[in-house]
Amino acid sequence: MKIAVLGWGSLIWDRDTLKIVDEEWNEDGPELPIEFARMSGGGRLTLVIKPNWKPVRVLYSTSAFEILESAIENLRNREGTSTERIGFYNFQNGDKNIKETNLSVFENILAWNKMKDFDAIIWTDLPPNFRDKLKLEYTLENISKQFVEMSSLEFSSAKEYIEKAPKQIQTEYRSEIEKIVLREQANRG
Structure with missing residues (x-):
């Protein structure tokens, strides 16, 4: 089984335990609505699928695993999350794990x-949580x-x-967030 791993955030510059066969990530992945909309560990504002936002072309690679469950476990382990938060679609039998809120983006995949x-195809399917986590x-x-x-x-x-996020992931808010970071860096001296 040939399995694609989609990526748009830290997977690209920090594979850690993720096993892929391509030396470099391929830049011609599907277009998905990605945005810096999740507050993750360490205060990071991270990239996630945000339905109904600007689509951007994500990256992909080929998993080193040929068994779907093994590829999912490898991505789950790298991301330090639960299996439920790994999205997938098996084209051979139609099995899938896709959040209802993400069904609209599935057509692009x-x-x-x-x-x-x-x-x-597998991907990290963490939800946006800015509003829920920060009550803002x-x-x-x-x-x-x-x-x-x-x-x-x-x-x-x-x-x-934010600096390491792949340059091709030009989200709706990215340039403004980069300006916010530069302004705050200047304020901190």
């Missing part, structure tokens, strides 16, 4: 795979407030993630 012909609306103003309130360690971690 299907259309993309018609050109690539993978037997299965997801706006640039509130993102800016978050950066101001971060400790030095959190700010450093958040800044690193």
Whole structure:
């Protein structure tokens, strides 16, 4: 079984335990609505699928595993999450794990795979949580407030993630978030 692993965030620059066969990530993945909309460990504002937002072309690689369950476990282990948070579609038998909120973006994955012909596709399917975690609306103003309130360690971690995010992942908010980071860095001296 040939399995694609989709990526758009830290998987790209830090494979850690993820086993893939391609030396470099392929830049012609499907278009998905990705945004910096999840507050993760260390204060990082990370990239996740955010339905109904601007689609961007994500990256992909081929898993070193030929058994879908093994590829899912490998990605789950790398991400330090539960199996339920690994999205997948098995083109051979129709098995899938796709959040209801992400069903609309699944059509892009299907259309993309018609050109690539993978037997299965897997991805990290963490939800946006900015509003739930911080009890704030997801706006640039509130993102800016978050950066101001971060400790030095959190700010450093958040800044690193944003700087290392693949340049092709030009989300709706990315350029404004980069400006927020530069402004906050200047304010911190």
